[in-house]
């Protein structure tokens with residue numbers, strides 16, 4: 558069975574075409590920087606490594622370009638769209654409705670749209686991916702894999718907000734958690750690496766969106782994102798934790814409209830708000846050239862991660878491993894070092910050389926003999942989505 562996996566993020570679409578259940582990757586790639594002047598499309602097949610530049614304004618343009626390339630007589634990997642049996646979609650918010658992977662129906666799409674109010678940077682792109690894919694692959698099954706599903710095991714004491722009970726019981730207001738597919742994938746890899754039956758792992762997903770999960774014995778027990786993917790760590794353009802009274806001050810005293818505050822917190826804050834850049838590569842090179850705003854933003858970012866590590870080690874009464882993953886976590890040795898320095902109290906002994914030179918889909922960056930392992934693990938949400946989609950389709 559050939560499954561095309563689409564992971565439509567806020568400024569990128571990652572894709573993989575896999576043969577299942579052998580997990581053989583036919584091709585993989587991504588469109589990056591959608592909406593910027595120059596978008597980059599990369600595709601890797603068994604025989605080719607292609608990088609092309611386009612101006613892709615929307616996710617729809619990006620997806621169309623991917624499909625054109627898959628079908629291209631010279632560079633492509635399929636002859637006809639009907640060679641694709643199923644398309645697995647990453648969907649960020651499944652609320653209370655979806656604890657599991659599901660086949661997409663008109664009702665499922667309606668619910669995904671309803672949850673767009675809770676994940677405005679993601680669910681609309683995810684839904685657009687589904688709609689375009691239904692047009693381009695009309696014969697294929699469409700399957701949704703929800704980021705919220707892995708976090709269903711978080712105990713009520715950690716997921717409920719201390720607001721009047723009716724908001725929880727009547728409206729389902731609680732911390733749902735996100736990036737579940739990635740946290741599940743890397744924490745399972747970490748458990749296999751540790752070779753320990755019982756384990757306490759902190760998984761740190763640092764990409765455009767950022768989050769941390771406390772994973773005890775393979776189950777998510779706490780997580781830094783909440784009701785929507787907004788709080789916790791400092792992200793590309795989202796503030797993460799703030800004091801909510803700031804919102805009332807901006808609206809009631811300074812005269813901002815609520816929608817302006819919403820836009821500001823979700824789209825103009827985080828690393829972008831602090832530096833003018835939301836790509837960490839730009840921020841790092843600016844900091845190296847003496848840009849103090851960029852340096853401070855990096856320090857703030859690492860400090861926030863460090864605080865959550867302390868909190869989750871306390872919540873789990875110990876720690877076996879810290880895992881860094883996603884675009885920043887896998888590539889920024891600088892941020893990893895800033896986070897892990899001065900954590901000897903927790904049993905973390907960091908190795909600078911391994912941090913700079915490590916490579917591959919999993920590598921250790923702790924010193925030999927460190928009580929706590931520090932691992933860099935390449936996330937593979939696409940493979941996880943394909944596995945789950947295959948499992949739904951093969952069990953009916």
Ligand code: AMP
Nearest residue numbers: 764765766836837838883884885888889
């Ligand atoms: P993701 O959402 O996982 O695709 O991560 C995207 C983010 O990863 C980009 O916006 C960059 O900030 C960051 N990133 C990607 N490559 C690098 C790199 N080589 N060094 C530092 N940050 C990177």
